[in-house]
Every structure is written in structure tokens, then in C-alpha cells.
Amino acid sequence: METLHKILNYIKEKELYPEMKTVCTAPSAVVEIEKKKMHMFCTNNYLNLATHPKVIEASVLATKKYGTGAGGSRLISGTNQMHVALEKEISILKGREDTLVFSSGYLANIGAISAIANPLLGVAREISKEFMRSLDNETIVFSDELNHASIIDACKIAKVPCIQYNHTDMSDLKKKLLYYKTKRKIIVTDGVFSMDGDIAPLPDIVELAKEFHSLTIVDDAHGTGILGENGGGTAEYFNLKGEIDLEVGTLNKVFGGVGGFVSGNKEICELLRVTSRPYIFSAAMPPGNAAGLVEAVKIVKDEPALRIKLFENIDYFQKILNKNQLSETVSSTPIIPIIIGDENLTVKLSNQLFEKGFFVPAIRWPAVPKGEARFRVTLMTDHTKDQMDAFVETLNTLCINENVLVK
Ligand SMILES: Cc1ncc(COP(=O)(O)O)c(C=O)c1O
Structure with missing residues (x-):
């Protein structure tokens, strides 16, 4: 037990222990966390199928039956x-x-x-x-x-x-x-x-x-x-x-x-x-x-329209990211990395984003190599242009305030 205790303490001292937020609503573009409305940019529910009425109905009916x-x-x-x-x-x-x-x-x-x-x-x-x-x-x-x-x-x-x-x-x-x-x-x-x-x-x-x-x-x-x-x-x-x-x-x-x-x-x-x-x-x-x-x-x-709208969102988001120098690469999938590098700085920015109503956790080692901490932004069909604009504008301001140069 002593070994386990030491390892856990080490992880906490190095500030590597992740803070898990509890989401109180369905995984949509807007969710409720800690009684606050948050814009979510980190779910893999890309096409919003987890909340699609036909999916829910089929699941409920089958649960009642089986x-x-x-x-x-x-x-x-x-x-x-x-x-x-x-x-x-x-x-x-x-x-x-x-x-x-x-x-x-x-x-x-x-x-x-x-x-x-x-x-x-x-x-x-x-x-x-x-x-x-x-x-x-x-x-x-x-x-x-x-x-x-x-x-x-x-x-x-x-x-x-x-x-x-x-x-x-x-x-x-x-x-x-x-x-x-x-x-x-x-x-x-x-x-x-x-x-x-x-x-x-x-x-x-x-x-x-x-x-x-x-x-x-x-x-x-x-x-x-x-x-x-x-x-x-x-x-x-x-x-x-x-x-x-x-x-x-x-x-x-x-x-x-x-x-x-x-x-x-x-x-x-x-x-x-x-x-x-x-x-x-x-x-x-x-x-x-x-x-x-x-x-x-x-x-x-x-329903190809769901994918078409998702790709329109990917294009739009990518354009505003590049315009604000928040990314040099172009992703052709809903996963868009914004690489900050330093672990503590990424956590700090993530907390600041959270304060401003945007939920996008810092991704750190061991999920990515040390020194390559990032925001792994994921887009959904349901994201609106207003949401994406607000997110990029907020992140840009925070990066300028913290003198961050995105990789
Ligand atoms: C590339 C890849 N493979 C496999 C998995 C594991 O899938 P699941 O979450 O269904 O266990 C994930 C999930 O994070 C993934 O990203």
C-alpha cells in the first residue's frame, strides 16, 4: 500500500492528476456543468446521434422489450x-x-x-x-x-x-x-x-x-x-x-x-x-x-446532411483558427488539435476558457507526448458559427494575454 500511496502523491504533486468535470445534460454543443451553461468542444458525439430522436426511441423500445x-x-x-x-x-x-x-x-x-x-x-x-x-x-x-x-x-x-x-x-x-x-x-x-x-x-x-x-x-x-x-x-x-x-x-x-x-x-x-x-x-x-x-x-x-453540415463546420472553424494564427495545420476531420506545448500553461488556459463558458479540457501526457499538451477540439454537426466564433475569439485573447505562441 505504501508504494501505491507514494505513486499517487507523486502524480498529484506534479499536478498530473486530471480534474474530471461532471456533465449534467446530454453530450450536445451546449451542456450544463456545475449549474452553468457551457459550450462544449470536446465530445466525440460528432453527428449528434446520441441525442437523435430515432436512436433514442429505438433504444428505449428495445430496452422495454428485452x-x-x-x-x-x-x-x-x-x-x-x-x-x-x-x-x-x-x-x-x-x-x-x-x-x-x-x-x-x-x-x-x-x-x-x-x-x-x-x-x-x-x-x-x-x-x-x-x-x-x-x-x-x-x-x-x-x-x-x-x-x-x-x-x-x-x-x-x-x-x-x-x-x-x-x-x-x-x-x-x-x-x-x-x-x-x-x-x-x-x-x-x-x-x-x-x-x-x-x-x-x-x-x-x-x-x-x-x-x-x-x-x-x-x-x-x-x-x-x-x-x-x-x-x-x-x-x-x-x-x-x-x-x-x-x-x-x-x-x-x-x-x-x-x-x-x-x-x-x-x-x-x-x-x-x-x-x-x-x-x-x-x-x-x-x-x-x-x-x-x-x-x-x-x-x-x-441522412448525409448531418455529415455535410459537420464538414461545413470543420471548414469554417479551420478558417477562423488559421486567420487568428491558432493553427498552422489543416485538419480534414472533426478532430482539430491546438498545440500549446507546456502542460501547466495548457491547464491554465483550459481553466480560463471554462470560466468564460467553454468546456475543452487540457490533453496532456500520457495521452500525448510530454511537451505536446494541447486542446483537442472536436466539432459537431450542431455547433453554430456564433459558438465557433466566440470560442476562437476567446482563446485568441487568452493566448495573447499569456504570450502563447501556438505550435
Ligand atoms: C483510435 C481509438 N481506438 C479505440 C478506442 C477505444 O474505443 P472505446 O472508447 O469504445 O473503448 C478509442 C477511444 O478513445 C480511439 O480513439
Whole structure:
């Protein structure tokens, strides 16, 4: 206990312990926190689907019909028709043969990556040594250095070597693939990077994967539902539908519920259903949540106006940011980083913004590297021009007062 006490004190002394605000209303562009009306610029409910009347109605009706919980894991008694319907809808959106849904995006990554990198983890005790020896040799995972924590954790669980390549650096990836030429290989990347909002160079990754006979896994947590003509995600955006071996995603951001998914071809999904441990050993998501998600996935396809308005907001926000020298880069996703650098200064600015009615927490280590603290602004369909103008004007004034030069 003494060790734990010391570590906690250290974190607090270094002012690294995060302050969590309690939101008392739905995740919309305006929320209530500490009895104050706040303009929120930090939710992943990009298309406002968490509050879409059709999503809420479907979720409430299914909860009344099926109860609050699934009552078991998928392989025993937990598979409800709403899970099956959700897997079908996601397969249609992604243009894939099959899909598995998990209780979270984190678990989807753990389940997919560990099972594909080390398929014997789940079945090792059942198979003969002779069969084991007949399988491919050691697997190496090649992972972008800015991939999400769940990918890093999945590689640890898989107990296979994970080689990081420099962020979106294809010549570095190629060099490393070449070095491990004779091994079984998997390239894993976020589709849209969660803290920077940039898009992975999937065409180059697919080309390298073909050249080096590597499997590809894309975590499209922030791309699915947003990018591509029909919201199919980063693969669709690059005209690469069906070219990625496994596409992973979350259902808690764009789709406004909770859960994760893995989509791919029939055979790979069939294998995952019996080797992916979080799918087998964790309860299925509540059917009411699944029903809301079925509706949300349909809305992404049927109501493109929501995405069109979101992209208008992204364009507008980006323009006023650049005009005020608050950003030098241009993001083509709803994630817009404003990099301050210094951790304490970012926290100070975040508190000042809060005082002025804007809710956007400071993002610090360990979510981003030390010295790269930032505001990770996320835009929604519901944000108004007045809100965006007011936010940028306020941040600009605060930065001038504090002599901050945004990176
Ligand atoms: C890129 C990425 N992958 C996976 C996850 C995990 O998803 P979930 O919150 O559904 O567990 C997140 C969420 O922060 C994410 O940003």
C-alpha cells in the first residue's frame, strides 16, 4: 500500500492528476456543468446521434422489450437479435462480408489484434504440438507510433514483438518490413489519429502490405461514419473498400452508443468468434444499446446532411483558427488539435476558457507526448458559427494575454 500511496502523491504533486468535470445534460454543443451553461468542444458525439430522436426511441423500445442487460456472453446465452442486426448493418456500411460486435472499441482492438497476431493464444491447449509446428513462424506487428493505447495493449497481450514505425512515415515502415522480411507480418494503424486528427496513408500501407505479404488492421474509431462518400470510413475515403484485412471501430463516438466492432471477410470473422477472448469471455452489450446503434448506423447512410453540415463546420472553424494564427495545420476531420506545448500553461488556459463558458479540457501526457499538451477540439454537426466564433475569439485573447505562441 505504501508504494501505491507514494505513486499517487507523486502524480498529484506534479499536478498530473486530471480534474474530471461532471456533465449534467446530454453530450450536445451546449451542456450544463456545475449549474452553468457551457459550450462544449470536446465530445466525440460528432453527428449528434446520441441525442437523435430515432436512436433514442429505438433504444428505449428495445430496452422495454428485452430488458437492461443481455444476460450472458455471446457464445452462451447473450446473443440477441439486436446484436445480429447490428453486425449486419455495420457489414453493409463497411462493405464487408461479416462483423463481430464487442462491448467497447478498446476490447475490439484487444480481441482482434491479439487473436490475429497470436491465434494460438485462445486454443493453445486444444491442439497438438505437431500441428503447432506446422504453422507459420513468429509474427511481428508493425504499429504507427501514434496508434491508440488499445493497440499497444493488444500487442502486449498477444505476446508478439511490436515494432513501432515513425508516425505515417512510409519509408521507415518499409525499412522495418524489409528487415523482418521472413517473418509473418501485420501492419496496424489508426485510420484517423485520435489526438491529431490526421488520416493514415492507407494507399501506401496497402501497397507495402502487398509487397511484403503482410496482413493489415485499421482502427477506424474516428473515421467510420464520417469519412468516405457513404460514411464507410477511411478505407472508403481512399477507394480501398474491402482491401484492408480487418477494420476495427468503436460505437461510442460517431454512433452515440457504447461498443466496438471488427469487420472483415467471412473466414477471418469465423475464426475470431472462437479465438477472440473479449468476445468469448465478456458479456454481450445490452440489446437496447444495440438497437439504438442499428438505428444510428442506418442514419449515417440515410441522412448525409448531418455529415455535410459537420464538414461545413470543420471548414469554417479551420478558417477562423488559421486567420487568428491558432493553427498552422489543416485538419480534414472533426478532430482539430491546438498545440500549446507546456502542460501547466495548457491547464491554465483550459481553466480560463471554462470560466468564460467553454468546456475543452487540457490533453496532456500520457495521452500525448510530454511537451505536446494541447486542446483537442472536436466539432459537431450542431455547433453554430456564433459558438465557433466566440470560442476562437476567446482563446485568441487568452493566448495573447499569456504570450502563447501556438505550435
Ligand atoms: C483510435 C481509438 N481506438 C479505440 C478506442 C477505444 O474505443 P472505446 O472508447 O469504445 O473503448 C478509442 C477511444 O478513445 C480511439 O480513439
